[in-house]
Amino acid sequence: MAMPPAIVVVSLLATGCLYWIRAAVATWPGPRVADALPLDELPSHDSVPLVVYVVFFALAGGVLGLLARWTGLGRLTAGLGLALGTGLWTFGADALSLFIVRQIAFSAAAGAAARLQPVYLSALLAGACGVLLGRAQLARSS
Amino acid sequence: MSHRSAAGQTRALGGSRRRLLPAVIVLVSLALVAMGATGMFQYIRTYWLYRGFSAPSLPVVAVVHHGAHRETVKVLAGTEQVIYVRSAALGERTEAVTVYLPPGYLQHPAERYPVFYMLHGSPGAPVNFTQILDMDYLEDVLIAEHLMRPMILVAPTGTPSVFADTEWANSPRPDNDWETYVAIEVVNTIDHRYRTIPNGSERAIGGLSEGGYGALNIALHHPGEFRVIESWSGYMIADPTVREAWGGHPTPSLLAYNSPAILIRTMVPTLLHDHTFIWFYCGLSDSLVAENRSFAGELTALGLPFEFQVRPGSHTWVLWRAMSGEALMAASEHVARA
Numbered sequence: 001m002a003m004p005p006a007i008v009v010v011s012l013l014a015t016g017c018l019y020w021i022r023a024a025v026a027t028w029p030g031p032r033v034a035d036a037l038p039l040d041e042l043p044s045h046d047s048v049p050l051v052v053y054v055v056f057f058a059l060a061g062g063v064l065g066l067l068a069r070w071t072g073l074g075r076l077t078a079g080l081g082l083a084l085g086t087g088l089w090t091f092g093a094d095a096l097s098l099f100i101v102r103q104i105a106f107s108a109a110a111g112a113a114a115r116l117q118p119v120y121l122s123a124l125l126a127g128a129c130g131v132l133l134g135r136a137q138l139a140r141s142s
Numbered sequence: 143m144s145h146r147s148a149a150g151q152t153r154a155l156g157g158s159r160r161r162l163l164p165a166v167i168v169l170v171s172l173a174l175v176a177m178g179a180t181g182m183f184q185y186i187r188t189y190w191l192y193r194g195f196s197a198p199s200l201p202v203v204a205v206v207h208h209g210a211h212r213e214t215v216k217v218l219a220g221t222e223q224v225i226y227v228r229s230a231a232l233g234e235r236t237e238a239v240t241v242y243l244p245p246g247y248l249q250h251p252a253e254r255y256p257v258f259y260m261l262h263g264s265p266g267a268p269v270n271f272t273q274i275l276d277m278d279y280l281e282d283v284l285i286a287e288h289l290m291r292p293m294i295l296v297a298p299t300g301t302p303s304v305f306a307d308t309e310w311a312n313s314p315r316p317d318n319d320w321e322t323y324v325a326i327e328v329v330n331t332i333d334h335r336y337r338t339i340p341n342g343s344e345r346a347i348g349g350l351s352e353g354g355y356g357a358l359n360i361a362l363h364h365p366g367e368f369r370v371i372e373s374w375s376g377y378m379i380a381d382p383t384v385r386e387a388w389g390g391h392p393t394p395s396l397l398a399y400n401s402p403a404i405l406i407r408t409m410v411p412t413l414l415h416d417h418t419f420i421w422f423y424c425g426l427s428d429s430l431v432a433e434n435r436s437f438a439g440e441l442t443a444l445g446l447p448f449e450f451q452v453r454p455g456s457h458t459w460v461l462w463r464a465m466s467g468e469a470l471m472a473a474s475e476h477v478a479r480a
Contacts, residue, residue: 012178013174013175013178013179013182014178015178015181015182016177016178016179016180016181016182016183016184016185017174017177017178018181019181019184020178020180020181020184021177021181037185039185039193039194040189040194045194059174097189099265100189100190100265101193101458101459102456102457102458103263103265103266103350103351103352103375104429105381105383108429
């Protein structure tokens with residue numbers, strides 16, 4: 001029961017960190033994650049460097065993975081649960097953001113959100129952290 | 143003794159390190175939480191209010207060109223007011239209306255002004271026109287530069303809640319007659335409270351996205367009430383999926399009546415008689431561009447006066463901001479032109 005609100009809060013904090021640091025890393029070279037801050041539609045404002053995105057969402061995934069371990073979730077459950085939960089939350093938040101800024105129907109915004117990189121990247125990172133940090137399933141001896 | 147002392151020191155150092163590590167982790171975590179929370183607060187606030195643009199500010203001076211000669215003039219500020227209109231069409235609900243009085247309105251009590259009614263999109267609010275599009279300050283600058291006549295700007299609310307979608311239309315559902323609210327109740331209230339020129343030839347109506355559709359739909363249903371109609375990235379065919387506006391099973395006649403592209407075919411003599419002018423644009427990458435182009439073709443075939451532009455951009459505030467000065471000047475230029 002603690003995991004869904006934790007996913008929401010931790011993902012929001014990670015996005016807040018991205019916004020906070022966005023200006024400082026605006027000119028960094030290398031690949032970028034488009035629409036990492038989807039409420040911003042100004043040209044080149046909505047993306048952040050991939051490395052920055054990975055750092056903050058890996059940190060977020062780490063926190064969620066530790067929480068999953070603390071609540072006794074196994075690796076598989078933690079990995080799948082965190083990937084699905086984080087992906088769904090990011091998808092919902094991005095769809096709402098696009099709905100607000102683009103003034104389009106919610107179904108169109110949801111369709112556009114389903115094509116955004118952050119939805120899948122955040123899910124991948126959270127899932128990986130869940131697998132790494134979830135409790136190992138010990139084989140029972142007979 | 144010295145060995146024991148050294149071992150003790152090492153243990154003490156290790157112990158303090160072990161105590162230090164959790165403290166560092168807690169501090170770093172707290173810093174990240176504070177950073178994330180303040181960042182998220184700023185992120186949502188900035189984009190909800192200003193869509194990422196900087197907060198509006200009035201330039202002190204503007205430059206007026208007289209041929210090769212340039213003159214710097216002081217920009218005078220107008221006055222923004224929020225009034226509340228009680229509406230019978232909306233079941234006696236009271237809705238906020240933002241009114242912008244041009245510079246000079248308060249100083250010249252004998253002067254009367256044309257009015258530009260501006261309809262927001264969905265989701266949206268009247269403040270979008272001042273906080274995101276800066277249309278109040280833009281009007282001040284354009285007046286200082288002698289590029290437009292002073293006009294009263296009026297932005298009514300077109301939704302009972304942030305995410306409700308009314309299409310600015312009269313709904314089959316009771317107490318949801320948004321079109322009547324705008325075209326009759328708001329217009330009458332504004333004409334009553336302010337020194338307007340209370341004549342359709344001195345009124346313009348426009349809006350962005352859903353507001354552009356609403357402006358066309360309202361103006362066609364109330365011929366002669368608005369001389370200029372502006373649609374900024376709007377659409378011209380009613381969207382039957384909007385249940386809040388049309389109910390669960392809208393009839394084809396209801397949708398046709400609320401589709402400006404269809405209705406306008408029956409209104410050519412009236413629109414020509416009233417000297418109605420339609421000014422509209424759409425972004426090149428907007429999914430609505432084909433519908434807008436088709437509407438422009440229809441207007442050409444019908445022989446109605448209009449101006450249509452396709453500009454680089456999509457269905458975004460970037461385009462609407464870039465075009466808001468032209469929208470003001472077009473409204474100013476075409477009211478009472480005939």
